[in-house]
Each structure stands twice: as structure tokens, then as C-alpha cells.
Amino acid sequence: MTQIGTNIKKLRSVKGLSQQAFAELFSLTRGNISSYEEFRAEPKISVILQIAKYFGIPVAHLLEKKLTVNEILNFEDHFAEDSNSANVKNMDPIPLLNRAVLQKSGENTIELDRLPIFYFPLAIKNEVLAVEHNGLIHHPAAFPFEEHSILFFEKLQIDILHTLDKHYGFYIKENDFFFGKFEVHGKDIDLWLNDWKKATVTAEEMGCFWKLHAKYERVI
Template structure:
């Protein structure tokens, strides 16, 4: 049996598409998508080709392997095959906050342990998390980063607090997420979204604060 049903569901989740929204793109019905995901049926070859082309995924991969988040986001295009082989042992599996996961945060059902993982070359023992930037995430007006860029955040460390001032960061809990700018004033630190919203840093909420580490913007 092919992997098409699994991959359709994975594509929907990463791209934050309902069954109906996915069906509308390819002139199918919500019932069609449900039957594919539940492995009760498979789409016609014509539809499979349309799905592969729409998401820029090789047809063979769509049919024969379980797609990773990297493949769905076309990250694999960035690293050539030879480079991947050399770097693979240094790739870190990083929790990835997709657009679907952002909805879970707003609904209060977010669980970082259930996030998909994205593989990326990281050479640090610190804790990281990746985020797909969308308009649904509150951010300061001066964050000049294109939508759908993948941002990598490093969890704030006590020994590097003196390096936070004026850097972009993220505040993340099970019910809230926003991007802001760190402000340091003598012994106090806060992450500021705007004049009305900020969060004060302290050791009790340390795990909620992240510092922008890197970004991945696909070149078209």
C-alpha cells in the first residue's frame, strides 16, 4: 500500500489546511480526503500528480515514503545530497511549531512534546525550537522578516542574560506566544511586543523565554 494517505494528512497538518480546504484545492470532496487518510481509498493518479506538483514534492516520495517536515517545507532543496551526507551526523531534531500548532496554543491544547521535528544542522548542546512565522503570531512592527520564514530560537541561558538587550526573542507558554525585543535595565529584563504588551523575565519563567538564533528563508 502507498503512503499517500499518511502524506496527505501530514501535508494538511504542516500547512494548516482542513480536510475541506485541502479538497477544494484539488477539486475533491471532504469525504474523499477523509477516506484517503483513513486508508479506505486512494486518490486517482491525476489527483496524486496535482498534489505532488502543488507542494513541489517528488511524485515517488509522495507515494512511497512518509514525508518529513523538512521535505514538506522543501528544506532538502537547500542542502545538496553530498552536503547532507557529510552533515547528517550533526543534524539536530528540533521541535517545530507549525501553523497548526499555533492554533493549539490559542486553544490552550499546546504540548511541545507532541510537535513534529525538523532536522537542521545545529552545533550546540542548548535547547532549540523552530517556528514558521505567520501573521497569526504577534510581533513588533520592526520585525522585517518575510512570512513563512522558519525561525530558530535558542532557550535563554542564565549565563548569557547580559547578551539579550535589543535582540529579538519569543515568549512561549501552553497558551500564549509572541515575538518581541529584549530590554535590559540594570537588573531587570523584559521581552516587549509593544507599548501595551511585555513579559518580565525571572528564573521561575525561564523556560518561556527564547532568543532568536537563526532564520531560514527559502530562495526562489
């Protein structure tokens, strides 16, 4: 028995795809995907090759091992998901807010401490959050990042407030969230989504704001 059914299910979960949406990518039916995930059938080799190529995953990995979140996000073997691995000694555990989490949350509060964790080498002292740029998160019209890129944000602290002006950030409180651009006027700091919506940084709500630190985009 291969791992193809388990990996298809995890691919769907990480990428936020329903069985129907996944099936349509490869000219299959929802019933086909259900049967693969329940180990009642396995896809033809031609379909396996299509899946591997589409998601940029080696065929052998797709068939023989249980894929990690890092592999599905194409962080590959450099960034291990296993917290017991020697490979993570110099890496940071980072929570990931992606499309799958947002789709499952609906109108419910997003709990950052319950997000999936992966490991990535970021030398930064403040708390970090990774966010997948996707259509479920509102962003300014001139937002300069490709959809599906992973954006790394550091939580606002007093010592970085002076660096915010004109930098991109992320705001999240309960089920309200958006990407925006910081504007600093004296001691007033606002994160603007557009001309009609902004969030103002206050001492009480500083923990809801994050400043963009880095981005990860897969180059094909």
C-alpha cells in the same frame, strides 16, 4: 497501493489544513480528500501533479514513500527525521512548534517536550526551539520575517543576557506566546510585542524566554 493517502493526511497535519481547506487548494471536495485518506480512492494524476508542485515535493516521493516532517518542510534529504540514521550524527534534534500544533492545542497549555522533532545542523550549546512563523502567533508590526519561515530560538541563559538588546525573541508560558523584541535597560530586560504588551525577564521565568538564533526560508 501508493502512499498518496497517507501523505495527504500528513501534509494536512504538518501544514495545519482541514480536509476542506486542502480540498479548496486543488478544486476538490472534502469528500474527495476523505476518500483518499481512507484509501477508498486515489486522485487523478493531474491532481497529484498539482499537489507535488504546490508543496515542492517530488512526485515519486509523494506516491512511493511516507513523507517525513523534514521533507514536508522542504528541508529535503540533508536533514533526516530518523534518529537511527547515520545522517543525524552531527545534527541536533529540535522540537518544532508549528501551525498544526497551535491549532490542536486551542486554549490548552502547549507542552514543548511533546512537540514533533526534526534534525537540523545547528552548532549551539543551549536548548533550541524551532517555531513556524504563522498567523496564530502575534508579532511586532515591523517583524521582518516572511510567514511560514522557520525561526530557530535558543533558550535564555545567564551567559547570553548581555546580548539581548534590540534582538528578536519568543515568549511562551502555558497558552500565552508571542514574538517580540528585547529591550535592556541596566538589569531590566523586557520582551516587547507592542506598546501595550510586554513580558519581563526574571530569574523565575527565564525558561519562558528564547532569543532568535537563525531562520530558514525556502527560496523559490
